[in-house]
Amino acid sequence: MSRDQGGRSDAGRPKRTPTGRGPAKGSGPGKPVKGSGPRFAGSTKSSQPTRLPARKPEPQVDVHDPDGVRLQKLLAAAGVGSRRTCENLISAGRVEVDGHVVTELGVRIDPNRQKVHVDGVRVQLDESRVYLAFNKPLGVVSTMNDDLGRVSLADYVGNRPERLFHVGRLDSDTEGLLLLTNDGDLAHRLQHPAYGVPKTYIARIPGPVPRDLGKRLREGVDLDDGPVSVDSFKVVDSQPGKALVEVVLHEGRKHVVRRMLDAVGHPVESLVRVQVGPIRLGDLKSGRTRRLTQDEVGRLYSAAGL
CATH class of the missing domain: 3.30.70.580 (Pseudouridine synthase I, catalytic domain, N-terminal subdomain)
Known part of the structure; x- marks a missing residue:
């Protein structure tokens, strides 16, 4: 055996490994594929990640109305905050006019024609609205x-x-x-x-309230003008012979709460609406x-x- 085949004794000389130029001495049959590493089905020739086309910037929309009122002044008058606070909101990109972010302090708008949102919430600028x-x-x-x-x-x-x-x-x-x-x-x-704005009622009804009453109301009750179901139902208070229950629904039919509870055997004795959407009594x-x-x-x- 030659000294090369057996490996030299001096540790400073590394063994030769296969490269793209061909197999090294002593390697197995067949030529290695150029570029080390196995290939998988469906792989491409290049190992570089695919580059997506650059997203086109959204076109700038000019919401400025030269005959309008300064945006920060309108926001301050609407009670959003002080003039300085409103300027900071605009500069921070938290104000939208007609769906477009506005960051320039000199923008003027028409409060009767254009819609303004701050942090996604609509601000009513028309002072004639009540x-x-x-x-x-x-x-x-x-x-x-x-x-x-x-x-x-x-x-x-x-x-x-x-x-x-x-x-x-x-x-x-x-x-x-x-x-x-x-x-x-x-x-x-x-x-x-159709817009699903919920209304919340507190009703006093005869007790006791059966445990499955909420389930029955959520599944729906057939009335003479069609079925109706509640969004939620819970017992607020219960005493011998009577109970206070909370009913939430988005129906607006006449006497709907009274008719629904009467249909399940619990006629309403008194009824108070305590909430419409986010507004509480x-x-x-x-x-x-x-x-x-x-x-x-x-x-x-x-x-x-x-």
């Missing part, structure tokens, strides 16, 4: 003009200069939260079941109104998909 929460008392009918001379909404808000819409209705024997506004588009969406006294905050209006717009 949004009220009203705690409707028992015996008041949900109309602005009653031909029968009954106590109506006009007796509480009829002296206001705006033409107000009531968002949905409450029966005369149902009390609680009713939203009033002159924003017709928002009012339509909030009361239309809270501690608002019966017969009183309050203006919704800018944040509440923004959340109503989000609930209505505007």
